[in-house]
Amino acid sequence: MSNVSLLARPVSIERRGNLAMATEKSVRVRSYEDDVSIRVRAIESILSEKGIIDKGGVDEIIDFFEHKIGPRNGAKVVAKAWTDPQYRKWLLEDSTAAIASLGEEFVGLQGEHMKVMENTPEVHHLITCTLCSCYPWPTLGLPPMYFKSTSYRARCVKEPRAVLKEFGVELSDSTEVRVWDSNSELRYMVLPMRPEGTDGMSEEQLADIVTRDSMLGTEIPKV
Amino acid sequence: MPILTADKVADFFKNGAPVMLDEKVAPRFKSGDRIVGKNIHPKGHCRLPRYVRGKRGEIVEDHGVWIFADTNASGRDQKPQHLYTVIFTHEELWGADASPRDTVVMTLYDDHMDHA
Amino acid sequence: MDGVHELAGVDSNFGPIPIDPNEPLFFDEWERRVFGVTLSVAYAGLLNFDEFRFGIERMPAWQYFAARYYEKWAATLETNMIEKGVITPEELEARVNKLKKEG
Numbered sequence: 001m002s003n004v005s006l007l008a009r010p011v012s013i014e015r016r017g018n019l020a021m022a023t024e025k026s027v028r029v030r031s032y033e034d035d036v037s038i039r040v041r042a043i044e045s046i047l048s049e050k051g052i053i054d055k056g057g058v059d060e061i062i063d064f065f066e067h068k069i070g071p072r073n074g075a076k077v078v079a080k081a082w083t084d085p086q087y088r089k090w091l092l093e094d095s096t097a098a099i100a101s102l103g104e105e106f107v108g109l110q111g112e113h114m115k116v117m118e119n120t121p122e123v124h125h126l127i128t129c130t131l132c133s134c135y136p137w138p139t140l141g142l143p144p145m146y147f148k149s150t151s152y153r154a155r156c157v158k159e160p161r162a163v164l165k166e167f168g169v170e171l172s173d174s175t176e177v178r179v180w181d182s183n184s185e186l187r188y189m190v191l192p193m194r195p196e197g198t199d200g201m202s203e204e205q206l207a208d209i210v211t212r213d214s215m216l217g218t219e220i221p222k223v
Numbered sequence: 224m225p226i227l228t229a230d231k232v233a234d235f236f237k238n239g240a241p242v243m244l245d246e247k248v249a250p251r252f253k254s255g256d257r258i259v260g261k262n263i264h265p266k267g268h269c270r271l272p273r274y275v276r277g278k279r280g281e282i283v284e285d286h287g288v289w290i291f292a293d294t295n296a297s298g299r300d301q302k303p304q305h306l307y308t309v310i311f312t313h314e315e316l317w318g319a320d321a322s323p324r325d326t327v328v329m330t331l332y333d334d335h336m337d338h339a
Numbered sequence: 340m341d342g343v344h345e346l347a348g349v350d351s352n353f354g355p356i357p358i359d360p361n362e363p364l365f366f367d368e369w370e371r372r373v374f375g376v377t378l379s380v381a382y383a384g385l386l387n388f389d390e391f392r393f394g395i396e397r398m399p400a401w402q403y404f405a406a407r408y409y410e411k412w413a414a415t416l417e418t419n420m421i422e423k424g425v426i427t428p429e430e431l432e433a434r435v436n437k438l439k440k441e442g
Contacts, residue, residue: 035439040413042438053227058227065364108236158317176324
């Protein structure tokens with residue numbers, strides 16, 4: 001961990017992972033990126049030889065998150081709440097139990113304890129995590145880059161309206177913006193308002209218009 | 224030591240790692256109580272964000288007894304205690320120029336707060 | 340700890356929020372591996388989520404800001420495995436050097 005190198009080459013924005021605007025040419029930082037792939041290989045190979053991890057298990061859990069987990073589960077929760085008033089009531093009162101009732105993988109790792117908040121004309125909910133990037137994996141999958149970015153994490157709790165504007169969401173001054181900082185182990189999800197013009201739609205059709213971002217409060221679902 | 228093999232992945236995910244405990248610990252606060260974030264600066268892990276230390280808020284909900292993340296991060300001392308949803312106004316956090324309508328909500332443990 | 344990870348309310352120029360509807364879940368293979376290895380180690384009882392986060396918070400400050408997201412996972416995995424005595428620093432450096440030579 002001791003080699004300090006000059007990070008002289010520009011790193012493209014989409015590859016940064018974390019939008020640090022450390023000025024590439026003037027700031028001396030240890031360029032972990034240069035050998036991180038080797039360090040990860042080294043750790044994996046040592047743990048494997050010690051019998052602590054299993055290659056098949058590592059492969060499977062990666063595959064599980066890439067192919068079986070994502071915001072579809074959350075969208076199903078929202079669509080059900082939009083069509084079933086009893087379910088909506090339950091969801092807002094005991095989110096974890098109501099979400100768990102929809103399927104085996106709807107609660108689990110980083111979604112053991114859930115709270116759902118309903119957007120209304122009076123209150124708009126926005127979710128962030130200022131300390132790290134805690135996120136409800138079972139209902140929404142792994143977090144998008146923006147949720148993990150320094151910019152979003154720094155600004156949401158202080159200037160949420162400016163943040164929302166960058167996402168194209170402009171709210172009336174009379175609407176309260178309520179920002180939820182995921183600072184402990186309770187994970188949040190927004191129940192967006194059902195858009196107009198969706199009266200005849202089935203639960204399945206409704207689930208298709210529920211976006212990941214609308215369950216974080218950074219988007220208003222549209223038909 | 225349990226080894227994560229491919230056949231155990233789905234159960235591992237489903238079961239998760241719950242941190243809510245079925246233990247009886249007396250709560251220090253109840254819904255509606257006015258609180259102030261403690262002015263503490265521990266060297267270890269701390270889930271009391273700096274921007275609410277010394278700030279006044281209100282308890283909205285008591286979530287029961289949880290493993291205390293701060294002590295669980297070093298040495299795995301669970302120190303079971305209540306966790307609460309707490310609401311702060313933007314004006315309290317960011318001053319008189321802040322939006323009079325907007326709020327910030329988070330969860331704090333018994334050890335993070337005093338009665339205001 | 341009062342670390343730079345406490346970003347709430349910081350006005351520094353972090354640039355625009357990186358909104359990209361088409362981003363992949365992982366950009367590189369090592370990101371996949373560090374994700375799977377970290378969760379496997381958690382399953383083995385050698386890492387809890389609080390220890391995981393505390394390891395990230397203790398990264399050198401410049402590194403914290405310059406790191407890609409999964410570099411933070413690599414950093415805390417390394418820190419935790421060494422602190423718990425699962426891997427020794429010498430063992431790790433020897434393996435890194437061996438892999439570098441092999442290319």
